Amino acid sequence: MPELLAVAALTLMFSLFLGLLRVLRGPGPGDRMLAAQLIGTSGVGMLLLLGVLLGQPALIDVALILALLAAVAAAAFTGQPREENDD
Amino acid sequence: MIDAVSAVLILLGLGFYLAGSIGLLRLPDLYSRLHALTKADNLGLGLLSAGLALLSQDLFTAAKLLLIWLAARYAPARERAAAAG
Numbered sequence: 401m402p403e404l405l406a407v408a409a410l411t412l413m414f415s416l417f418l419g420l421l422r423v424l425r426g427p428g429p430g431d432r433m434l435a436a437q438l439i440g441t442s443g444v445g446m447l448l449l450l451g452v453l454l455g456q457p458a459l460i461d462v463a464l465i466l467a468l469l470a471a472v473a474a475a476a477f478t479g480q481p482r483e484e485n486d487d
Numbered sequence: 488m489i490d491a492v493s494a495v496l497i498l499l500g501l502g503f504y505l506a507g508s509i510g511l512l513r514l515p516d517l518y519s520r521l522h523a524l525t526k527a528d529n530l531g532l533g534l535l536s537a538g539l540a541l542l543s544q545d546l547f548t549a550a551k552l553l554l555i556w557l558a559a560r561y562a563p564a565r566e567r568a569a570a571a572g
Binding site: 422 | 494504520521
């Protein structure tokens with residue numbers, strides 16, 4: 401079971417890397433925000449896995465804070481007025 | 488037995504994470520990328536936290552994992568509402 405958890409955490413890190421590639425390519429701010437959401441979710445999953453793997457229950461609280469901050473970031477992004485509509 | 492079920496749930500969650508990331512990278516426009524992202528957010532994290540909740544020692548930790556999943560679901564729901572409106 402620890403091996404599975406470690407491999408799972410590495411897979412989530414790869415998923416986070418794919419999200420960073422989308423941040424690099426853009427093209428719009430909405431796409432970058434979606435990638436930021438993916439990075440937040442992957443980070444939450446990774447923290448949960450590491451919390452169980454390392455036997456550190458505090459990491460689960462860290463994951464909860466990260467999930468809430470990602471929600472606040474999405475709310476802040478969608479709350480600001482749009483400058484142009486390029487869809 | 489519980490370990491096996493939890494391993495299957497974690498692996499399924501990882502599959503959804505990877506599918507969502509690849510979709511975010513390859514799909515053509517914002518809305519289809521949003522569609523891919525919600526799969527990673529809802530199902531990926533949901534299955535992963537369900538698998539980890541089976542591994543957890545007490546009920547409190549399992550409830551906290553459920554709460555994390557609900558909090559993470561909230562963010563793309565906001566974004567989807569804004570994209571639609």
